[in-house]
Amino acid sequence: MAERPSETNEIYRTMDLALRIGELLLSSGAGAADVAAQMDNVAQACGLRGTSTDVTFTELAMSHQARVDEPALIQLRQVRYRQVDFGHLTEVDRLVRDLAAERVTRDEASIRLKKIVSSGHSRPxxxxxxxxxxxxxxxxxxxxxxxxxxxxxxxxxxxxxxxxxxxxxxxxxxxxxxxxxxxxxxxxxxxxxxxxxxxxxxxxxxxxxxxxxxxxxxxxxxxxxxxxxxxxxxxxxxxxxxxxxxxxxxxxxxxxxxxxxxxxxxxxxxxxxxxxxxxxxxxxxxxxxxxxxxxxxxxxxxxxxxxxxxxxxxxxxxxxxxxxxxxxxxxxxxxxxxxxxxxxxxxxxxxxxxxxxxxxxxxxxxxxxxxxxxxxxxxxxxxxxxxxxxxxxxxxxxxxxxxxxxxxAQPLKREARRLESRLSGPRLVGPLSVRTGRRRRRKRPS
Structure with a gap:
């Protein structure tokens, strides 16, 4: 049975947010492991499980396959513009942490991200x-x-x-x-x-x-x-x-x-x-x-x-x-x-x-x-x-x-010790993980 259009749109919106965040991180000099991890964190924070991310120097890709008998949903984003602005990077890092801690919703995070990108530099x-x-x-x-x-x-x-x-x-x-x-x-x-x-x-x-x-x-x-x-x-x-x-x-x-x-x-x-x-x-x-x-x-x-x-x-x-x-x-x-x-x-x-x-x-x-x-x-x-x-x-x-x-330094943190077996490397940007135990399930449209 095919996914309903509204549910497909929700998946696309989640992947779009993850890709836009990944684009800003990659263009600011973050490592590919950090970018991939934070894209996955964004998807999980929005209730989307089973995503696959791919990071190259000029392109980001994210896919999701709900069932094995259906084609995967895929979104791509090109990364061409590179200008370091650590003020924007810091704001996006805080945004991902707020999203992971359920302090903001996905739509609120999208609005905040657009404001960050469009606000320009903070200094003359x-x-x-x-x-x-x-x-x-x-x-x-x-x-x-x-x-x-x-x-x-x-x-x-x-x-x-x-x-x-x-x-x-x-x-x-x-x-x-x-x-x-x-x-x-x-x-x-x-x-x-x-x-x-x-x-x-x-x-x-x-x-x-x-x-x-x-x-x-x-x-x-x-x-x-x-x-x-x-x-x-x-x-x-x-x-x-x-x-x-x-x-x-x-x-x-x-x-x-x-x-x-x-x-x-x-x-x-x-x-x-x-x-x-x-x-x-x-x-x-x-x-x-x-x-x-x-x-x-x-x-x-x-x-x-x-x-x-x-x-x-x-x-x-x-x-x-x-x-x-x-x-x-x-x-x-x-x-x-x-x-x-x-x-x-x-x-x-x-x-x-x-x-x-x-x-x-x-x-x-x-x-x-x-x-x-x-x-x-x-x-x-x-x-x-x-x-x-x-x-x-x-x-x-x-x-x-x-x-x-x-x-x-990272294993000295209590959170890092709990997740040590799951880490592929030190996280220089974003949270180490997203809490999933208390996540409320997204209601399916009737």
Missing amino acids: RWSVTLGQGLVGAGVGMVLGGDWVVIGIALVGAVGVDLIQRRMSSRRWPVFYQQVAGGLFATLLAAGVAKTGLDVAPSRVITASIVLLLAGVSFLGAVQDALTGFPLTSGARILEAVIATAGAIAGVSGGLTLARVLNIGLGTLDPGAVRFAELPMLTLGGALTAAAYAFASYVPYRAILPIAFIGALAMTVYYLAAHHRVGTNWASGVAAVVIGLVSWVISGRARVPALVVVTTAIVPLLPGLSIYRGLALFGAGNSNGLLALANAAAILIALSSGVLLGQYI
């Missing part, structure tokens, strides 16, 4: 650009620059953001936006060097290109690889590689142009990364993490805790590096600390753990290693390949370290 665009500039200033502090370097780094980061904003409004592909940003940062450093100021151009370039590194994409890619979504992981890695390649091409082009114009940008020793001393390093890490959080529309209540985690991570990195454990292991240890502390603080700040992790890890991104590799390549030194390989190793250490911290 000029303030976001200023926040990006403060990220550059914070990285300049991390690298031990003086106040002149910090000021130039701020100007460079603001310029990169303005260029990318203008190109994005004209629908330029991300690769060319990255090229333009890297080229601007390098030419700015070349211009400063030409003036004769006693400024290390490498610090200026590094502080600017940190904004161009695909930290969010790489974190999501490693999570997908570790939680059983290899296709989505491969697509995210490809996106991160292309974006980083654009930044590399821009910086390389700027170094070449500076050499043609006979502007010396100095050489770099392919040895250890030269960070500032502990007090300045800690302060720079806090400023970088907090400024990036502000520029990503993180709620104000979470910015100070994120600054604390950024400072803590840089302190752990400094102590580990000075015990000669190596840059990669020091980065990995600091990332594990970020994962552990973020799990606790995210709950108190009422934001998803993904928001805290992604923003707090920015001070550790290997901008100096990438610049060193490009500078050595430009000088005809084959050690540039080793420097770029070291940067890739640092990115992998950061991503896997954060996830390891989440794996260690």
